[in-house]
Amino acid sequence: MEEARLNILVVDDEPDICATLAEILEDEGYNVQTAGSAEAAEVLLRDQMVDLVLLDIWMPGEDGVSLLRRWAEAGLEQPVVMMSGHATIETAVQATKLGAYDFIEKPLSLDKTLLTVTHALESSRLQRENRDLRAQAGWVERPSGESPAIRQFREQLQRVAAVDSWALLLGEPGSGKEVAARYLHRQSRRAQGPFVDLRAAAIARPNVAIELFGNEDHGKLTRGRLEVAHGGTLFIDEIADMDLETQARLFSALQERRIIRVGGTTPVPVDVRVIAGSAQDLALAVQSGQFRSDLYYRLSALPLKVPPLSARSADIPALIEEFVRFYGARDGLAARHFAPETLDVLHHYPWPGNVRELQNLVERLLILAEGPEVSAEEVEGALGLDNRLVLVNSNFDGEDFGGTLKRARERFERAFLEYHLARNDWNIARTAEVVGLERTHLYRKLKNLSIALKGERHAGEDG
Known part of the structure; x- marks a missing residue:
């Protein structure tokens, strides 16, 4: 798959400027849409995702500053670069206060325009990555460890990352399906695009369609996860918890590479790779009529089994070290040493909650510290085990x-x-x-x- 091209919207009432900018930016590998007015820009921005807006200040009808103010109030996240040949310093300052990334003067300098576009897009990407990192705080960057089971699993993820097909991660609750999905995304050609997750089990069934496809209600627009993930990856955890109607709508949208928001009528193009996760046996769910066969067969073309922690207990010391470092950096919790006999207790514990249970245990042991060393008795007590x-x-x-x-x-x-x-x-x-x-x-x-x-x-x- 080729890397997804970024989308730029040029808003200017002068057709020559729109045409020139479109030609220059398309030569640089961007997709470009143009609008001659604030009203036309609103329609384009509603119907598709853009990564950057070049916005003229002086236009007939609603001017650029007024439009930028409305976008800021609505929570527009894309960077906006203002353009004008007649603006004053006060206008430029006002636009900056409203959230404009930068201001460039007409006549436009080719080099300055391209440099500003590059910097704006890079700044937006870094901000998105920082949000993603904060959202996934507490998780490791990849399926950690050097046991044969986890090494083989990482190799499978790397091979699957090289193609752009849908993928299915099967594994027990807490085994690390989201970590695997993020690692797969970072290894893929979509790594520069967004990673968006949707936990289907945590959303009331009537609301899942809105979360996925977005919503249009009396002029108010809400973008769904599929639209936000445009150019990147959408991870749907516990996909079996979706109702059959939403499953059908998802399959159709991904087949046609476009969506229609709930309450809307206009198709919106989307380019998304879907990774699904499930702790359930989806083949049995298909047989019982609880999961659509067409969606299952498309997902199961690349099934990956996430090994449970009990099958890779040799990785427990490495995971403990990572969790200790994390809670030390995030919460300032002092590191504690896990004695060999303590690790032996952990090695023989069955871990029904998998890696998540281990992470929660380490956090609890660091918070309720009883000394610099974690004893076997302390772990047995925390796990509800004892000699009786x-x-x-x-x-x-x-x-x-x-x-x-x-x-x-x-x-x-x-x-x-x-x-x-x-x-x-x-x-x-x-x-x-x-x-x-x-x-x-x-x-x-x-x-x-x-x-x-x-x-x-x-x-x-x-x-």
């Missing part, structure tokens, strides 16, 4: 401590393995990872201790 868990969950009583040491060890091993099997939903591979055994060794242990697997237990109960 196995006994409580296994219904031991005083008589269970009779007999030989070998018999007591078997009872403990049975209780220990049943506890971790239950915590990991009887998943053998994950349980083996958590308890530190080879899968074949774990199978042998289960057989020797007469522990039936989940399917065998249900079969026994049915019989």
